[in-house]
Amino acid sequence: MNAHSFERELQDLQPPAADPEARLRAREAALAEFGRIYPAEPVEKPATSPGRWKLFAWPRGGMAWGGMATACVALVAVSLLWLTPAEKRLIRSPVSVIAEQRAPERAAPDAEAQVAQRAEPAAAPLAIPPPVKREIPPASARPPKVDQPSDAASRATLQKATPEQESRDDFRKSASASTALTNVTNAPPPPAPPVAPAAAQGSLQEVQVTGSRIQSRAYDSPMPVVTMQPGATDPGRFGHFESNPLKRVADAPVSTFSVDVDTASYAVVRRQINEGQLPPADAVRVEEMINYFDYAWPAATSRNQPFRPTIAVSDSPWSEGRKLIHIGIKGYELPVRQQPDVNLVLLLDVSGSMNSPDKLPLAQQSLALLLDSLKPTDTVAIVVYAGAAGQVLAPTPVSEREAILRALYSLRPGGSTAGAAGIRLAYELAERSFRKEGVNRILLATDGDFNVGITDLEQLKSFVARERDKGVFLSVLGFGEGNYRDDMAQMLAQNGNGVAAYIDTVAEARKVLVQQATGSLFTIAKDVKLQVEFNPSTVAEYRLIGYETRALNEEDFNNDKVDAGDVGSGHTVTAIYEITPAGLKSSLDERRYAGRQPAPAASSSKANEYGYLKIRYKLPDSNRSRLIEQPILADAGIPAALRQDVAFSTAVAGFGQVLRDGRDTGKWGLNDVIRLAQSSVGADPHGYRAEFLQLVRRAQAMEAKD
Amino acid sequence: MDDQELLGLIRRAQGGDAAAFARLLDLHYDTIHRLSWKWCGNRADADDIAQQACIKLAGSLPQFRFQSAFRSWLYHLVLSCARDWQRSQRRHDHDELLENHPASQASRTEDSIYLTQLLSQLDSLGEGMKDTALLVHAEGLSHAEAGAVLGVSESTISWRIHTMRKQMNRREAVAGGAL
Numbered sequence: 001m002n003a004h005s006f007e008r009e010l011q012d013l014q015p016p017a018a019d020p021e022a023r024l025r026a027r028e029a030a031l032a033e034f035g036r037i038y039p040a041e042p043v044e045k046p047a048t049s050p051g052r053w054k055l056f057a058w059p060r061g062g063m064a065w066g067g068m069a070t071a072c073v074a075l076v077a078v079s080l081l082w083l084t085p086a087e088k089r090l091i092r093s094p095v096s097v098i099a100e101q102r103a104p105e106r107a108a109p110d111a112e113a114q115v116a117q118r119a120e121p122a123a124a125p126l127a128i129p130p131p132v133k134r135e136i137p138p139a140s141a142r143p144p145k146v147d148q149p150s151d152a153a154s155r156a157t158l159q160k161a162t163p164e165q166e167s168r169d170d171f172r173k174s175a176s177a178s179t180a181l182t183n184v185t186n187a188p189p190p191p192a193p194p195v196a197p198a199a200a201q202g203s204l205q206e207v208q209v210t211g212s213r214i215q216s217r218a219y220d221s222p223m224p225v226v227t228m229q230p231g232a233t234d235p236g237r238f239g240h241f242e243s244n245p246l247k248r249v250a251d252a253p254v255s256t257f258s259v260d261v262d263t264a265s266y267a268v269v270r271r272q273i274n275e276g277q278l279p280p281a282d283a284v285r286v287e288e289m290i291n292y293f294d295y296a297w298p299a300a301t302s303r304n305q306p307f308r309p310t311i312a313v314s315d316s317p318w319s320e321g322r323k324l325i326h327i328g329i330k331g332y333e334l335p336v337r338q339q340p341d342v343n344l345v346l347l348l349d350v351s352g353s354m355n356s357p358d359k360l361p362l363a364q365q366s367l368a369l370l371l372d373s374l375k376p377t378d379t380v381a382i383v384v385y386a387g388a389a390g391q392v393l394a395p396t397p398v399s400e401r402e403a404i405l406r407a408l409y410s411l412r413p414g415g416s417t418a419g420a421a422g423i424r425l426a427y428e429l430a431e432r433s434f435r436k437e438g439v440n441r442i443l444l445a446t447d448g449d450f451n452v453g454i455t456d457l458e459q460l461k462s463f464v465a466r467e468r469d470k471g472v473f474l475s476v477l478g479f480g481e482g483n484y485r486d487d488m489a490q491m492l493a494q495n496g497n498g499v500a501a502y503i504d505t506v507a508e509a510r511k512v513l514v515q516q517a518t519g520s521l522f523t524i525a526k527d528v529k530l531q532v533e534f535n536p537s538t539v540a541e542y543r544l545i546g547y548e549t550r551a552l553n554e555e556d557f558n559n560d561k562v563d564a565g566d567v568g569s570g571h572t573v574t575a576i577y578e579i580t581p582a583g584l585k586s587s588l589d590e591r592r593y594a595g596r597q598p599a600p601a602a603s604s605s606k607a608n609e610y611g612y613l614k615i616r617y618k619l620p621d622s623n624r625s626r627l628i629e630q631p632i633l634a635d636a637g638i639p640a641a642l643r644q645d646v647a648f649s650t651a652v653a654g655f656g657q658v659l660r661d662g663r664d665t666g667k668w669g670l671n672d673v674i675r676l677a678q679s680s681v682g683a684d685p686h687g688y689r690a691e692f693l694q695l696v697r698r699a700q701a702m703e704a705k706d
Numbered sequence: 707m708d709d710q711e712l713l714g715l716i717r718r719a720q721g722g723d724a725a726a727f728a729r730l731l732d733l734h735y736d737t738i739h740r741l742s743w744k745w746c747g748n749r750a751d752a753d754d755i756a757q758q759a760c761i762k763l764a765g766s767l768p769q770f771r772f773q774s775a776f777r778s779w780l781y782h783l784v785l786s787c788a789r790d791w792q793r794s795q796r797r798h799d800h801d802e803l804l805e806n807h808p809a810s811q812a813s814r815t816e817d818s819i820y821l822t823q824l825l826s827q828l829d830s831l832g833e834g835m836k837d838t839a840l841l842v843h844a845e846g847l848s849h850a851e852a853g854a855v856l857g858v859s860e861s862t863i864s865w866r867i868h869t870m871r872k873q874m875n876r877r878e879a880v881a882g883g884a885l
Contacts, residue, residue, distance in 0.1 A: 006839075009824060015752075016743065016749050018756065023735055023739070026760040029761050030727075030757075038722035352830065
């Protein structure tokens with residue numbers, strides 16, 4: 001940005017022309033006030049009828065705004081009852097004008113009563129007035145202006161009102177509506193207007209006057225929104241979870257979980273360590289650390305069977321005699337020409353807290369990088385929330401790169417006014433430019449302020465889930481530190497069929513949004529669930545490393561209604577089990593009563609199987625799951641080409657476990673992590689593995705200091 | 707309209723001449739609305755602020771003593787209405803949250819969002835900064851005129867302008883440094 005650009009921006013402002021309606025309303029209101037101040041002066045009546053305006057006692061020297069707004073609730077609720085639908089539509093800021101227009105009608109008992117009845121159809125319900133629209137109604141729908149009495153009703157009003165103007169005080173005492181008005185001037189508390197029956201009382205509570213705009217408050221709206229003080233209560237940035245325990249195959253032979261392609265945990269851990277701090281255990285999700293790295297598991301070759309599992313069995317480096325079972329999946333990689341159309345809506349947090357180089361500016365750069373991964377015909381829209389709310393960029397084809405970048409880079413952090421409806425607007429835009437055959441996704445970028453307009457967690461969750469079912473997915477990009485709500489990001493992404501990534505550097509942005517962009521954008525399989533049934537005659541105990549937050553019940557596996565993680569194009573997912581082969585000294589005591597079950601006869605033919613792997617998944621456009629099955633052979637070993645990848649992923653798994661608690665890794669420590677990782681860095685084209693090594697060394701230095 | 711004419715109009719309005727007051731309103735509504743819009747960044751709110759300023763003009767006109775330029779006095783009045791309006795908005799933020807009208811949000815133009823953001827950023831730089839920036843940069847007032855409107859000395863305005871430039875440049879440098 002240029003120096004002094006804000007000054008130029010201010011100089012170049014192009015204020016829109018004032019709305020003629022607004023101008024007229026302001027003029028009338030001001031003249032009314034003027035008439036109140038100079039009541040005795042017999043002045044000409046240029047555009048309005050000052051006499052009528054004098055009936056009102058506005059507070060002197062300007063408005064007591066908040067007070068007026070509140071006090072007006074009662075008044076407005078009553079006034080609204082008498083308005084024709086067209087007038088209701090017109091109600092906007094001139095609370096005063098409307099009240100003033102109506103008061104004389106209530107004042108005069110007989111003739112005016114009829115007028116009032118004419119103005120409101122007899123059957124008019126005392127219900128909540130419809131929400132006020134900002135739009136000006138078409139000319140035909142507009143009620144006649146006060147100053148242009150074009151129909152009998154308002155003429156009658158005028159005629160009646162004029163003679164009464166002198167006895168203003170008496171009028172005020174006698175007329176119920178103006179009683180309410182008097183109260184507006186902040187005198188005694190408003191007595192319930194006598195004209196308002198019980199039903200009207202009900203409606204009083206529902207009419208909200210906000211500032212000068214009247215809004216009906218939809219209590220029964222399917223998604224009421226509650227206010228949250230951002231940062232006021234922080235139940236912890238990381239959801240708590242316990243490491244998976246060792247399980248006896250005889251007790252629980254079946255292990256079921258959902259895939260997790262998120263990598264956010266690794267980035268969070270990296271950041272903390274780089275800042276000289278060992279991360280808290282809850283920040284370490286071992287599977288996300290493992291899955292941060294790319295492994296050369298063989299990819300599937302067809303879109304219709306989007307992956308095939310790779311199984312490797314190796315010795316556990318941290319407990320003698322135990323084995324590790326690697327289950328690796330690599331999602332089918334969509335060739336560029338097969339990439340579906342993308343309809344992307346960026347939902348950006350621009351609250352004041354984003355004002356840090358590693359927040360909004362980094363988000364802007366990251367998202368700019370993302371454009372490189374998109375086709376010219378894909379569309380991008382931008383919505384902001386928190387600092388300001390609204391649409392910054394309508395869905396725009398990526399070919400108009402400059403326009404997108406300009407919109408993106410013009411955003412500044414600032415302001416604390418909560419921008420409601422941010423997330424709804426984002427979904428609305430996504431739905432508006434919905435691509436039936438394509439990818440429709442919201443990309444939420446935030447530093448943790450999830451005050452997107454729906455602040456009740458459960459509602460937000462179900463809202464995101466509902467939208468997911470409609471085909472609009474949600475991913476979360478987390479930025480910055482301090483109030484980053486990792487738990488919220490995870491929850492939202494899981495419910496939105498998306499990924500949660502934590503971006504702390506431009507390099508990370510490049511990894512997530514460029515190198516893995518196709519994976520983040522194009523789902524090749526959804527609701528991917530894994531289930532392993534262990535063979536009790538060959539395996540005594542097992543433990544799944546990581547995936548604690550992704551555990552599923554056994555029965556969820558075959559239930560297609562149960563949501564699970566998704567796999568994107570080219571994603572690799574790796575799960576590692578540690579098992580104690582049968583016959584080995586197990587760490588769990590033998591049961592006294594259940595005893596050791598004799599191996600069933602049938603199992604003899606399966607004596608070389610540790611277990612049986614089943615994977616359920618749905619193709620992106622299908623709601624019925626498919627099944628992939630494969631035995632886990634005890635002598636599977638490690639395919640030669642995958643030796644390094646198995647070793648490296650083991651090193652990462654070990655690092656994660658040591659960072660968490662070291663419960664299962666015993667004496668095996670960071671030194672061993674380094675040795676194992678060093679031996680398996682491999683080609684490492686992007687330097688991620690080298691970076692991992694540095695990270696472990698740093699952690700080691702910190703550990704030594706403690 | 708020359709100054710004499712304007713002063714005559716004000717005197718007549720102060721004397722209770724509604725026609726003169728109406729004329730005064732008609733002459734200045736655009737100015738009032740323009741400043742309101744620049745202050746808040748969106749038209750609907752500007753409509754509200756402008757209306758309040760018009761009402762307040764009626765009540766305050768008797769207090770205009772011809773000691774300052776009418777325009778400066780008017781600016782002062784609009785800014786104070788705008789601040790009152792903002793206070794009332796804050797009070798009602800809670801209610802705003804309960805509303806759900808993305809359509810109206812969507813209808814806001816791009817510019818107004820940038821402006822809103824810029825304004826809140828200026829506002830965060832300190833008291834009077836935003837008003838000063840608006841008067842000097844957006845309305846083209848001299849430092850002395852702006853000082854008269856805001857009731858501070860000319861040198862205070864100069865200092866504010868300088869400080870804002872420095873701080874905004876620093877912010878942008880920080881933002882750019884991450885590249």
